[in-house]
Amino acid sequence: MSMDLTLAAPAEPAAPPAPPAPPAYRVERATRASRIGAAALGLATLALLAMPWWADRASIRSMGEILYVLALAQTWNLLAGYGGLISMGQQAFVGLGAYALVVFSLKLGLNVFLAIPLAGLTAALIAIPAATVVFRLRGAYFAVGTWVVAEVFRLLITNTMWLAGGNGLSVISALTGIPRWWRESAILWFAVVLGVGSTLGLYLVLRSRFGLALKAIRDSEAAAESVGVKVPALKWIVYVAAAFGCGAVGALAFITKLRVAPDAAFSLDWMTTMVFLVVIGGIGTIEGPLVGAAVFFGLRWLLADYGVVYMIVLGALATLVMLKMPEGLYGFLARCYRLDFFPVQRRLIPRDQGE
């Protein structure tokens, strides 16, 4: 049976069969802004990687934090912005990553930096059984359920004496053999890999076939399922991938913090920071978390001397953005100025038109 509609097209008088035409369209995926975006991202990455040679120690340390927080935000952007999974329990995987660092470096004697990818893998592996529990829940119940799961992990570790329970332990001994310059540089490089890598990774994923399905899920789960997208399987992949990112960041963050304790590792602050960056910047956009990170750390730097005022300003800003521009700062600007630094769309351009 033929399903080819072109065969059934209007019953025109029998015309001689047309010669097979070359494809009349080409797919255009870049824009002017995107070329600027790609160049800027490339240059910024090089500059960041070279920081140990041109920046002071305090800046390197701050940049490391900005980058790993950006990585966290991108994982939540993927989860909530594209997968429709509003998890409020991603601190579970940050904490598990931190404790994976403890196990791999202190207990098993592996290199601390090798522990970073292993911590990501550990978190991803634990996300698999966790997903089977929380994926039974929908919407707000899912958010609460993920939070509860995070608390369960925190309590489990608090009661594990092998991991020093609630007191926590220091990872300094795992770092002693590494010269200071190398330690600080490696922390930065890993932060660049995670921060830039998560942004670039999200961009490449969204441009792929898989990304087509993710964007469809973002816009309508029911319709995505109805056109053949295996929505539950994709959500599962997204959840596990996000756990990997959080676990790797957890290990890196606590290499810089030097002391791992349950309350800090499984702190809700990780979660609120991720949500702040994504919501302020623009959920479901690649640029959003970048803007969110700039605002978050910019304000922290500006208001560093005013103590608690910083939190009040952040809260007020978050409320204002949510009320006045629910699409986030970047979303708002992108709509006004038609910006698209990381285009993931496919536009068809007729071939007979100029390049």
Next chain:
Amino acid sequence: MPALLAVEGACKTYGRLAVTRDVSFSVAAGEALGVIGPNGAGKTTLFNLISGDVRPDAGRILLEDRRIDTLAPSARCRAGIGRSYQIPHPFAGMTVLENLLVGATFGAGVKEAEGIERCVAILDDTGLLAKMNHMAGSLTLLDRKRLELARALATQPRLLLLDEIAGGLTDLEVHELVQTIDQIRQSGIAIIWIEHIVHALMAVVDRLIVVNFGRIIKEGDPSEVMASAEVQEIYMGMDLQ
């Protein structure tokens, strides 16, 4: 002719409300079947049972003698069932072309390059070609309805479920849409079409079923069904004695 789709004794209950009660019917390959009935009669639930958005409490649904009632909606789509929603569900943040491409790559399982060629042909047939690079969220109601149709076609269905696709459109727009749907039917795709705009339906369908209170109360030749006392009662409110 062997049945393409067979629904056998399908039942669906929400709490104490039986929305589908022992419904059985079949559709032959290439056949166009119309479904009418008052609001709340259970027409959309019937579609949801076939497309997999809702699982039946009892009964079987077969596509070419293969049971599909336990499959996920995405698997039923890949098996050859395409659907449109009564309230359009466009992928608003994607271009019109990309909306179709999702169906072509995941539903029909073709490669992207090949899919684009097919999608362009479908866009041409459904009158959306000029808007292929527009964001689906910016479309008018007519174009959203066309997009529902086009996106379902991109999955290369053998059976197309149309849920009030003409609802809310002007007469001229309905006329255009009817022509498109007739073309689809002529290309060999079987159609089940729920519609309140009966004259649109009558122009296309081979057979009509009437649903009320979750049951099929009449089935047969469209004009005979429309002329029957049961249908006159429902539509003209003449059961007051």
